[in-house]
Amino acid sequence: MNVYYLQLLILIGINIIMASSLNLVIGYTGQLSLGHAAFMSLGAYTSALATLRLGLPFGAALLIGAVVAALFGIVIGLPTLQLKGDYLAIATLGFGEIVRIVFLNLDITGGAVGLRGIPKETDFLWVICLVLITGFALNRIIHSRVGRALLAIREDETAAESMGINSTYYKTLCFGVGAFFAGIGGGLFAHWFRYIHPNTFGFLNSIEYLCMVVLGGLGNMWGAVIGAGLLTIIPELLRQIADLRLLIYGIVLIIMMRVRPQGILGQSQGKSTHTLSRYYKQILGKIKNR
Amino acid sequence: MLRVENLSTGYNSIRVLKQISLTVSEGEIVTLIGSNGVGKTTTLRTISGLLRPTEGSIHFCNKDISHVPPHKIVELGISHVPEGRNIFPRLSVRENLEIGAYTRKDRLEIKKDFKKVMEIFPQLAKRQKQTAGTLSGGEQQMLAIGRALMSRPRLLLLDEPSMGLAPLVVLGIFEIIKEVNRQGTTILLVEQNAQIALRTAHRGYVMETGRIILDDSAEALLQNDQVRKAYLGE
Ligand SMILES: Nc1ncnc2c1ncn2[C@@H]1O[C@H](COP(=O)(O)OP(=O)(O)OP(=O)(O)O)[C@@H](O)[C@H]1O
Ligand SMILES: [Mg+2]
Numbered sequence: 378m379n380v381y382y383l384q385l386l387i388l389i390g391i392n393i394i395m396a397s398s399l400n401l402v403i404g405y406t407g408q409l410s411l412g413h414a415a416f417m418s419l420g421a422y423t424s425a426l427a428t429l430r431l432g433l434p435f436g437a438a439l440l441i442g443a444v445v446a447a448l449f450g451i452v453i454g455l456p457t458l459q460l461k462g463d464y465l466a467i468a469t470l471g472f473g474e475i476v477r478i479v480f481l482n483l484d485i486t487g488g489a490v491g492l493r494g495i496p497k498e499t500d501f502l503w504v505i506c507l508v509l510i511t512g513f514a515l516n517r518i519i520h521s522r523v524g525r526a527l528l529a530i531r532e533d534e535t536a537a538e539s540m541g542i543n544s545t546y547y548k549t550l551c552f553g554v555g556a557f558f559a560g561i562g563g564g565l566f567a568h569w570f571r572y573i574h575p576n577t578f579g580f581l582n583s584i585e586y587l588c589m590v591v592l593g594g595l596g597n598m599w600g601a602v603i604g605a606g607l608l609t610i611i612p613e614l615l616r617q618i619a620d621l622r623l624l625i626y627g628i629v630l631i632i633m634m635r636v637r638p639q640g641i642l643g644q645s646q647g648k649s650t651h652t653l654s655r656y657y658k659q660i661l662g663k664i665k666n667r
Numbered sequence: 668m669l670r671v672e673n674l675s676t677g678y679n680s681i682r683v684l685k686q687i688s689l690t691v692s693e694g695e696i697v698t699l700i701g702s703n704g705v706g707k708t709t710t711l712r713t714i715s716g717l718l719r720p721t722e723g724s725i726h727f728c729n730k731d732i733s734h735v736p737p738h739k740i741v742e743l744g745i746s747h748v749p750e751g752r753n754i755f756p757r758l759s760v761r762e763n764l765e766i767g768a769y770t771r772k773d774r775l776e777i778k779k780d781f782k783k784v785m786e787i788f789p790q791l792a793k794r795q796k797q798t799a800g801t802l803s804g805g806e807q808q809m810l811a812i813g814r815a816l817m818s819r820p821r822l823l824l825l826d827e828p829s830m831g832l833a834p835l836v837v838l839g840i841f842e843i844i845k846e847v848n849r850q851g852t853t854i855l856l857v858e859q860n861a862q863i864a865l866r867t868a869h870r871g872y873v874m875e876t877g878r879i880i881l882d883d884s885a886e887a888l889l890q891n892d893q894v895r896k897a898y899l900g901e
Contacts, residue, residue: 522769531768532755539715539749541818542739543771 383501385613387569390504391562392605394511396589397598398558401515403587404458404595405524407531408458409466413559413586417423418578419446419476420560421567422486425495429617435498435568439507443560448554449476451549457513458548473520473580480575491574499569507565511558514597518554531596581623588626592633594643602639668854669714669745669822674723676713683709686723687878691822691855695805696848698856698864698885700898701874708750710874711824714855715747727822742770746820750827752811756800758836760791763799763810767817777817783814785845795867805836812843829860841867861898863880865889873898877897 399413424442427433433441457468479592480486487493516523525549529537534544567573585608593604608629633640669691676684683706691697694859699707712718716737725733734742746767755763764784766778785792788809794802799810808828815823829837841863848854858864861887865871865885873881873894881888888894 525762526765526769528758528762529755529769533753535717536753536755537751537766538717538737539753540743540766540814541738541745542766543736543738583752 384569385609387499387501387504387565388605389609390508391565391569392586392589392609393508393602394558394562395586396593396605397511397515397601398555398562399586400590400595400598400601401518401551402555402633403590404601405531406527406548406553407518409462410469410549410552410588411466411554411580411583412469413555414582414620415473416446416450417582418558418575419449419556420473420563421561421573421578421583422480422492423560424484425492425563425567428498429494429544431631433505434516435496438498438568439561439564442564443557444629445488446563447553447557451553452555454549454552455545458545458552461489466642467662470580470583473578473583477575479578479607485630486575489575491572491577491636493575495567495571496570496636497568499565504565506546507561511561512598515554522648523550525545536642547655551620566644584618586628592629594596594640597640597642600640600642668728669855670726671710671714672724674710674713674725675721676709676718677721681889682721683877684713686815687874687877687879688723689872689879689882690818693821694848694851695842695852695870696854696856696868696870698858698868699857700861700864700871702898703873706875706877707859708826709828711747711749711855711857714740717747717826723733738770739819741818744819744821745824746815746818746822747824748811748826748828750814750830752807753809754802754807754814757798758800758827759796760802760810761795763814763815764791767814768819770818776819780819782831784816787816787846788813791811805832805840808832808836808840809843812840812847816852820852822855823847826854827856827857827859829858829863837863841858857891861894 386653396415399410402408402410420442424438427438427441428435453472457465460468481489526537526542529540531542538544558628589604589608590601592608593602594600611625615625619640633656671687673686673687673688674684675682675686687710699710701707709718713720714737720733724731727743727745730743732743747879768780770776789808790806791813800806802810816839819850826843828840832840844854844856845867856864856868865888868885871883871888872879872887873888881891881893883891
């Protein structure tokens with residue numbers, strides 16, 4: 378296969394993993410997280426160090442990266458998930474920046490130089506398998522008792538508590554699972570490009586994943602897949618104007634907000650568009666502030 | 668069954684409840700009436716664990732629940748139908764009811780209760796797949812009550828079930844409340860509509876700015892001059 382198309386496919390696969398895991402947090406549980414790229418970086422750095430320095434097999438390295446990301450997800454989630462809406466968004470954003478700055482300053486991660494010479498382990502087969510595993514696992518979660526609890530929390534947290542749902546527990550759990558798969562995405566990324574830098578996983582990358590979820594439709598499995606596909610391919614097609622990528626994202630979001638606020642596949646219901654347009658406003662506000 | 672003693676709570680530093688005491692015995696419908704902002708909702712929220720008391724105690728079946736988190740209180744057998752209903756708008760009627768049974772594991776019994784709720788609310792039975800947010804106000808109230816019943820509570824806390832509903836619909840809802848009580852669920856009912864509340868309940872408490880000023884049987888309160896002037900508009 379042409380290397381260029383292979384790379385595009387692999388990126389799409391990684392982005393599907395990222396978007397669908399973020400969808401669990403934002404779309405199904407209603408927690409606006411702006412730090413998804415930070416979990417990806419934890420997975421990327423951990424797995425890269427595991428193969429590079431410890432010589433571990435790729436599969437084990439991926440798993441360790443994902444577990445480390447998940448642990449951070451849980452540790453960060455426990456206090457921050459008590460916050461609501463805007464405050465949660467700001468806290469996760471802050472967390473993402475802290476992770477980035479720590480990686481910029483650590484010796485073991487190569488600091489501002491980045492981490493080079495990571496073995497090329499990721500291939501099409503790994504990516505396709507992990508996309509399928511991620512999709513399958515998330516699908517199982519969403520259609521289980523746990524998924525019900527997450528939906529209830531998204532719809533109305535106080536009412537969910539009154540139904541006997543321990544919202545702190547489930548929100549933290551979902552944050553951990555989301556971070557786990559983001560860690561897998563990071564591991565795949567690191568072992569494909571063979572070079573990672575803290576800025577590869579910055580705030581704007583978190584926003585990109587958010588855009589994928591919102592474009593595809595919050596709370597829809599296939600929506601995240603379509604969103605990830607479109608927002609990987611479109612910027613590629615417009616390579617000559619790569620600098621305008623964020624502008625394009627902004628325009629896409631504004632158009633969606635006017636035309637189809639629930640996303641391409643999102644469920645439309647009177648009240649839901651209200652929360653969605655709130656998300657858009659937050660996202661756009663944050664992009665503007667940069 | 669429920670014993671609230673010298674309970675005080677507030678939001679931040681503002682004290683809303685000032686040492687209120689009340690009891691509910693098994694099998695009763697007890698109502699708590701009072702005008703806007705006196706603290707009725709706050710009382711229910713404190714009982715169901717959504718707010719922490721600053722003073723006093725709440726006992727349920729002889730167990731101190733004043734500092735038990737809300738999800739545990741449901742397991743103990745208290746179910747709260749909040750003011751404004753708080754149904755899950757984007758989930759279907761059926762899903763809303765299923766979440767109501769979240770703390771339970773006995774599938775067969777849950778199925779039975781589901782059927783029972785469908786019998787009590789035939790209007791909902793026809794609309795199992797409809798998204799709850801598109802139900803009418805009355806149907807949403809029915810769903811909220813049905814959802815609370817799905818946890819098979821021993822004590823049901825109802826916060827202004829009449830709110831925003833047409834008089835005829837209100838009558839229907841209160842008939843159902845009586846029926847639910849006849850089938851064995853104890854009820855603590857908060858209402859601004861004192862007339863219908865006192866005609867439904869066995870006993871009542873009257874609340875004014877964070878204090879309970881009167882308590883008596885419902886008939887006696889209906890005859891009470893003070894109540895008639897202030898709450899029954901006579
Ligand atoms: N979250 C809150 N933060 C601060 N104050 C609050 C909050 N909720 C209620 N209050 C205040 O507590 C007081 C009692 O409110 P509560 O909702 O218990 O009244 P209520 O008796 O249920 O009134 P209504 O009949 O209008 O529902 C009011 O003065 C209200 O302003
Ligand atoms: Mg109230």
